[in-house]
Amino acid sequence: MKLYCFERIGKNGEFRGKKKTFLHEMHFFLIFSCYLNSEDVKMTVHSPSSIIFCLLLSMLAILTPASSHPQHSQCKLTQRTALCNNSNLTSVPVGLPDSTEELQLNHNFIKTLPENSLHYPSLTTLSLACNHLEKLHPNTFQNSKLLKGLNVANNNLEMSYLETSSALKTLLHLKYLDLSVNKLDEVMATALLENLTSLEYLNLSGNLLRRLDESSFRDLHHLKELDLQRNLLFEIDNAFDSTPRLQRLNLALNYLPCLMDFHNTQLVVLNASHNFIEWFISRQDINDTFQIETLDLSDNKLLFFPFLPTISRLRNLYLSHNVVSFYEHLDDNSTFPNLTTTVKFYNLRSNTDNITAKLWDDNITAKIWDDNITAKLWDDSLHGDISSVEILDLRGNQLRYFPNGFIHKMPFLSRLRMCTNCLESLNLTLEQFSGSLYEFDISNNGLKEIVADDVTLRTLSNLTYVNLSMNELDCSSSRLLFTLPSLRSMDLSYNNIGICLPGEDERNSSASWKTNMSLRKLYLKGCHLARIPPFAFSGLSLTHLELSENPGLKGEQSIRILSGRLNHLGLGNTGMGDLDLTDFANLKSLNISCNSLAHLPVSILHLDLKELDLRDNKLTTIPPTQANRLASKLQTVFLTGNPFNCCQTEWFRTFEAAKTIHMVGQSEIECMDLFQTHSIRHARAFFCHEEYRESILWYILLFVPLCISFVGISMIILFTLKPKVIEKSIKKKYLRPTSY
Numbered sequence: 001m002k003l004y005c006f007e008r009i010g011k012n013g014e015f016r017g018k019k020k021t022f023l024h025e026m027h028f029f030l031i032f033s034c035y036l037n038s039e040d041v042k043m044t045v046h047s048p049s050s051i052i053f054c055l056l057l058s059m060l061a062i063l064t065p066a067s068s069h070p071q072h073s074q075c076k077l078t079q080r081t082a083l084c085n086n087s088n089l090t091s092v093p094v095g096l097p098d099s100t101e102e103l104q105l106n107h108n109f110i111k112t113l114p115e116n117s118l119h120y121p122s123l124t125t126l127s128l129a130c131n132h133l134e135k136l137h138p139n140t141f142q143n144s145k146l147l148k149g150l151n152v153a154n155n156n157l158e159m160s161y162l163e164t165s166s167a168l169k170t171l172l173h174l175k176y177l178d179l180s181v182n183k184l185d186e187v188m189a190t191a192l193l194e195n196l197t198s199l200e201y202l203n204l205s206g207n208l209l210r211r212l213d214e215s216s217f218r219d220l221h222h223l224k225e226l227d228l229q230r231n232l233l234f235e236i237d238n239a240f241d242s243t244p245r246l247q248r249l250n251l252a253l254n255y256l257p258c259l260m261d262f263h264n265t266q267l268v269v270l271n272a273s274h275n276f277i278e279w280f281i282s283r284q285d286i287n288d289t290f291q292i293e294t295l296d297l298s299d300n301k302l303l304f305f306p307f308l309p310t311i312s313r314l315r316n317l318y319l320s321h322n323v324v325s326f327y328e329h330l331d332d333n334s335t336f337p338n339l340t341t342t343v344k345f346y347n348l349r350s351n352t353d354n355i356t357a358k359l360w361d362d363n364i365t366a367k368i369w370d371d372n373i374t375a376k377l378w379d380d381s382l383h384g385d386i387s388s389v390e391i392l393d394l395r396g397n398q399l400r401y402f403p404n405g406f407i408h409k410m411p412f413l414s415r416l417r418m419c420t421n422c423l424e425s426l427n428l429t430l431e432q433f434s435g436s437l438y439e440f441d442i443s444n445n446g447l448k449e450i451v452a453d454d455v456t457l458r459t460l461s462n463l464t465y466v467n468l469s470m471n472e473l474d475c476s477s478s479r480l481l482f483t484l485p486s487l488r489s490m491d492l493s494y495n496n497i498g499i500c501l502p503g504e505d506e507r508n509s510s511a512s513w514k515t516n517m518s519l520r521k522l523y524l525k526g527c528h529l530a531r532i533p534p535f536a537f538s539g540l541s542l543t544h545l546e547l548s549e550n551p552g553l554k555g556e557q558s559i560r561i562l563s564g565r566l567n568h569l570g571l572g573n574t575g576m577g578d579l580d581l582t583d584f585a586n587l588k589s590l591n592i593s594c595n596s597l598a599h600l601p602v603s604i605l606h607l608d609l610k611e612l613d614l615r616d617n618k619l620t621t622i623p624p625t626q627a628n629r630l631a632s633k634l635q636t637v638f639l640t641g642n643p644f645n646c647c648q649t650e651w652f653r654t655f656e657a658a659k660t661i662h663m664v665g666q667s668e669i670e671c672m673d674l675f676q677t678h679s680i681r682h683a684r685a686f687f688c689h690e691e692y693r694e695s696i697l698w699y700i701l702l703f704v705p706l707c708i709s710f711v712g713i714s715m716i717i718l719f720t721l722k723p724k725v726i727e728k729s730i731k732k733k734y735l736r737p738t739s740y
Contacts, residue, residue, distance in 0.1 A: 135160035136167035181206035212239035280306035308384025428452035498528035548572035616641035627651035
């Protein structure tokens with residue numbers, strides 16, 4: 001056997017581009033020299049010893065362990081990406097193409113990355129999330145110097161973080177690093193981040209960080225985005241002074257008590273929601289423009305409107321679910337003659353851990369220790385720069401009014417969300433809202449009146465979405481906004497709108513409603529409406545009308561005027577559930593819940609409905625023909641709260657078989673038999689009479705008592721009328737004379 005045979009075989013049969021080993025060459029040699037015709041491949045070995053040697057090599061090739069061959073059979077190769085997720089791997093697979101640039105090994109069982117375990121010089125992205133990774137050997141990345149992205153989230157890197165740190169230091173081009181959910185404390189994190197000067201994105205969320213200082217990120221001079229959410233942070237002392245390029249910072253879901261001395265002018269997005277922040281105070285002596293565009297302080301414990309930078313580009317300010325209030329009214333000595341109305345602010349740059357704020361019914365004091373500066377409790381200058389704010393979210397606070405000029409300071413305000421506060425009146429003219437206002441939500445406030453003049457209403461020409469629900473408005477205040485030229489959606493639900501309608505001329509009672517041709521959605525749910533005049537909606541182009549929760553409502557004629565345009569109609573708990581809807585050709589969504597309907601209205605079968613709400617009626621079944629027609633059209637149906645018959649559930653099987661229908665709350669749909677209520681999903685297990693679909697138990701329970709009663713009555717009659725008959729029959733049968 002000569003060497004040229006191996007060389008020849010190797011040239012003609014490369015092993016799928018992988019590195020050739022001695023066993024691979026033997027494998028090809030055996031294929032070509034032991035099993036092919038000698039005329040096809042010229043062989044130099046013909047002796048018996050050569051044949052024996054050939055057989056031995058064949059057995060050796062068969063018995064070669066699988067590890068000798070490329071181990072990427074569980075990986076999916078897509079261009080230059082290898083997807084090896086959920087493959088039960090315990091090590092990095094070998095034999096992948098050298099050109100592989102991205103390797104995903106998520107959800108495997110890899111515990112360590114030994115020295116030189118990566119053999120792919122072109123690798124730029126490596127993902128090892130959700131393994132059991134405990135350690136990276138210092139020379140792990142010796143053959144992958146081009147790595148730019150590394151994801152090792154949800155592992156156990158706290159076990160050997162010093163060795164892992166040595167491995168990370170060799171990655172001179174690393175830009176993306178995900179260390180989330182690794183049980184890291186601040187000491188471990190600082191060690192892992194040493195010398196990572198090229199890093200631009202860092203994720204440390206879901207760890208055990210408690211305190212950060214100026215040394216935490218001292219080497220991350222190019223960092224642009226940092227995620228620290230879901231840690232245990234309660235102190236960040238100048239931690240970001242070494243990251244001059246940081247633009248996006250996420251501090252959500254921690255335990256921060258305050259954010260003082262905010263001076264990071266380069267930040268564009270700051271998310272500090274879901275903490276325990278009582279104060280947000282930015283440094284007022286910085287003349288540079290703060291680049292901050294989005295500030296999220298929602299779900300905290302803010303007592304005051306945040307002290308924003310003097311000059312900024314703030315566009316989105318989220319302050320929902322705090323206890324923010326304005327206190328300018330406390331300066332009125334006539335109303336509160338004995339109330340302390342001053343607040344002392346002492347140097348905000350130091351001793352910030354001594355900040356306290358106390359609010360009592362008869363006294364309000366706020367103190368920050370260091371300099372002696374006395375100011376009014378509320379001063380408009382403390383608002384900071386809000387001139388570029390477009391979105392202001394103040395939902396769920398304790399605001400009773402806006403300070404003078406507050407709204408006017410935001411000429412670009414487009415969305416104002418004020419639901420769930422304490423406003424009782426609103427003067428749109430006095431507040432000077434800008435023409436940029438697009439969305440206005442002031443629901444659930446206890447509003448009793450809205451005031452505006454014609455000039456103001458013309459100014460609000462861009463206002464499109466208005467939500468005034470859950471207030472105490474009458475129709476005089478609500479009609480005021482119907483003249484807005486761009487109004488498309490108005491929600492007046494749960495107000496006292498109904499008290500204005502009765503007794504007025506039918507053609508003029510809702511004249512202001514008819515003046516708005518742009519209105520498309522009108523919500524009048526729970527407005528104490530008893531009767532809607534016939535011409536209330538004439539001239540409108542409504543596509544969405546919600547009238548639910550108005551028991552005893554009368555207004556069929558006014559609703560029919562909209563039959564050609566409506567897409568959604570809400571008639572829940574109105575008593576109008578049997579309204580003839582044949583002409584509503586465009587109706588896609590219908591709510592007729594809570595109307596005591598015993599039968600499904602026939603008119604809805606002619607509609608092309610996609611959503612139907614039938615909850616809390618008195619339906620016992622849906623006839624098969626109706627169920628089949630609905631099943632071919634509906635996408636969503638609500639059926640809970642009906643007393644369905646367990647022996648008439650063909651409709652349920654029809655809906656269940658139609659894969660396009662979603663029965664909302666399917667597990668809560670119930671049916672009844674003679675004894676109790678059951679989940680309708682198990683109704684098919686009951687045995688019912690085939691003809692009438694009624695349970696045979698009814699017949700058993702009726703027949704048995706009748707039989708018992710008949711037998712009992714017969715015996716009583718027999719014992720009463722003929723008592724001697726039994727005695728004679730007994731004597732005749734048992735008292736016979738003996739032979740002696």
